[in-house]
Amino acid sequence: MKRVLIVEDDKAILRGLVDSFKAEHFEVETSTDGELGYSIAKKNKCDILILDVMLPRMNGFDICRQLRSDGVKTPILMLTGKGEEIDKVMGLELGADDYLTKPFSIKELLARVKALLRRQADIHTEMTEATFGDVYVDFKKQEAVKGKRKLDLTAKEFQLLKYFVEREGDVISRNQLLDDVWGYQAMPTTRTVDNYILSLRKKIESSSAKPKHLLTIHTAGYKFVR
Amino acid sequence: MKRVLIVEDDKAILRGLVDSFKAEHFEVETSTDGELGYSIAKKNKCDILILDVMLPRMNGFDICRQLRSDGVKTPILMLTGKGEEIDKVMGLELGADDYLTKPFSIKELLARVKALLRRQADIHTEMTEATFGDVYVDFKKQEAVKGKRKLDLTAKEFQLLKYFVEREGDVISRNQLLDDVWGYQAMPTTRTVDNYILSLRKKIESSSAKPKHLLTIHTAGYKFVR
DNA sequence: CTTCTTTTTGACAATTTTGTGACAACGGAA
DNA sequence: TTCCGTTGTCACAAAATTGTCAAAAAGAAG
Numbered sequence A, B: 001m002k003r004v005l006i007v008e009d010d011k012a013i014l015r016g017l018v019d020s021f022k023a024e025h026f027e028v029e030t031s032t033d034g035e036l037g038y039s040i041a042k043k044n045k046c047d048i049l050i051l052d053v054m055l056p057r058m059n060g061f062d063i064c065r066q067l068r069s070d071g072v073k074t075p076i077l078m079l080t081g082k083g084e085e086i087d088k089v090m091g092l093e094l095g096a097d098d099y100l101t102k103p104f105s106i107k108e109l110l111a112r113v114k115a116l117l118r119r120q121a122d123i124h125t126e127m128t129e130a131t132f133g134d135v136y137v138d139f140k141k142q143e144a145v146k147g148k149r150k151l152d153l154t155a156k157e158f159q160l161l162k163y164f165v166e167r168e169g170d171v172i173s174r175n176q177l178l179d180d181v182w183g184y185q186a187m188p189t190t191r192t193v194d195n196y197i198l199s200l201r202k203k204i205e206s207s208s209a210k211p212k213h214l215l216t217i218h219t220a221g222y223k224f225v226r
Numbered sequence C: 001c002t003t004c005t006t007t008t009t010g011a012c013a014a015t016t017t018t019g020t021g022a023c024a025a026c027g028g029a030a
Numbered sequence D: 001t002t003c004c005g006t007t008g009t010c011a012c013a014a015a016a017t018t019g020t021c022a023a024a025a026a027g028a029a030g
Helices: A011-023 A034-043 A060-069 A106-121 A155-166 A174-182 A190-204 B011-023 B034-043 B060-069 B106-123 B155-166 B174-182 B190-204
Strands: A003-007 A027-031 A048-052 A076-080 A098-101 A129-132 A135-138 A143-146 A149-151 A214-217 A221-224 B003-007 B027-031 B048-052 B076-080 B098-101 B129-132 B135-138 B143-146 B149-151 B214-217 B221-224
Touching: A003 A011, A003 A034, A011 A027, A011 A106, A027 A034, A034 A060, A048 A060, A048 A106, A060 A076, A076 A106, A098 A106, A135 A155, A143 A190, A155 A174, A155 A190, A155 A221, A174 A190, A174 A221, A190 A214, B003 B011, B003 B034, B011 B027, B011 B106, B027 B034, B034 B060, B048 B060, B048 B106, B060 B076, B076 B106, B098 B106, B129 B155, B135 B155, B143 B190, B155 B174, B155 B190, B155 B221, B174 B190, B174 B221, B190 B214
Parallel strands: A003 A027, A003 A048, A048 A076, A076 A098, B003 B027, B003 B048, B048 B076, B076 B098
Antiparallel strands: A129 A135, A135 A143, A143 A149, A214 A221, B129 B135, B135 B143, B143 B149, B214 B221
16 A cells, blocks of 8 residues: 655645545655655655645745755655645755646646656665676666776766666667666767667677667667676 | 647747757657647547647647546646746646747757656556466566577567457458557558568468457458457 | 767668569359 | 459569678777
8 A cells, every 4th residue: 555645735625636636545644834844755655745845833945855865765745735836846956856836736736646656656776786798887876887898988888887787688769868878968879779780799799780679679769788 | 750849939949849859769749729629639649748838729728628528538737838837737627737938949849758668657657567378578678488489579469469368359441450559640551451461371370370369250250259 | 178988870782572463262142 | 153353472673681891981099
């Protein structure tokens, strides 16, 4: 059973939320106070956190930021009032995963919560090192060795390789790679991806023409196998 | 490829948007007129809809509300002028999924569009694997096995098979397949479908002449059974 | 400001997939 | 059975995608 913590000071809304989550078989924890909510969130592990922005004693933004800097990685969904600046909610500095503007539909909220949980479920354990074939990679130290020879990978090559290794076996499209590895502020051609694949292959594969690890899935993308 | 419909009457902005979306490999449809935009949105399936608020003949708010009451569930992102009331945009009655206030950055817009699409993708849980007879298919990994032999399906074959598996037991016409699997402005003839069926049968059936899973329904189409 | 490295782009060839047409085989109706 | 429209099958052409190289552009380091 999934645990949800709801921090919301409007009692009417809170009651509605609690009922809805219970109906969906969640275990529900609540707080109407910001600071208290924060300490519950920090202490008790819950699977998802619903945070109102306007709260007594400590607002939702601060709770969110604080939790993230405490290393809490629980998915957070923020509830913003109409006037509030939602732009900032999504930003990295804040660390919320989604937001909803009041008034919102409960159905939509539940849908988003489920989406977050699902995403959470296949969150990839951060890979710190990997071995495949005669290659050993340490992503933390940014070092790679093939056989007895040191490999000289660039930062982006490490990122890309890590992304693949963390998703071993899955087909990844070029566009997904551009979105996730390059990020949406850069928009290189999908051709760029091919070139990185090529150069990675030249380094980690014994024969770049007959790759054993970084495979091409024609018209779909690439996939990594150990 | 994702399809976006942009309804915006400012030609300069429109051009910028079109270029940016094309650069991101979207298929772009446009309208500068509200009423026309509405009917395009209603008729043509697109994956995401960008709506300006101020439009000739029918404003963005009304388009949005009307589409929702028509049962259209496409994600909608509204572009509001600075003075306009953003409160109303988000509300349930209206049914928009996100908004951006002019002037906005194209990058931000693209980022939000991608977020909406991703959220959308999360909502319909897609079938990720399937078993029938002695065949096992993993759509995410694009791998298929029959008995102990690996099957080598092309991307389109996977798509087609997935479409059938998700509609197990339903009779599907060739035209429906062309629309849904091949895409919106399906060029190919209905003959193409038969050929794909053939090649799928050769791969997944023990005897392509006596199919057990991909059945022909004469004059109607095909249907998949487990 | 140079020099070196990394990143991105563009061109072209190599490869794979996709679409088409011909013809045979088949199903159903008269 | 005979006929006509539908489907199965094959081989080939057209179209798209990917591999590869080299050079331009952008960044870092000195």
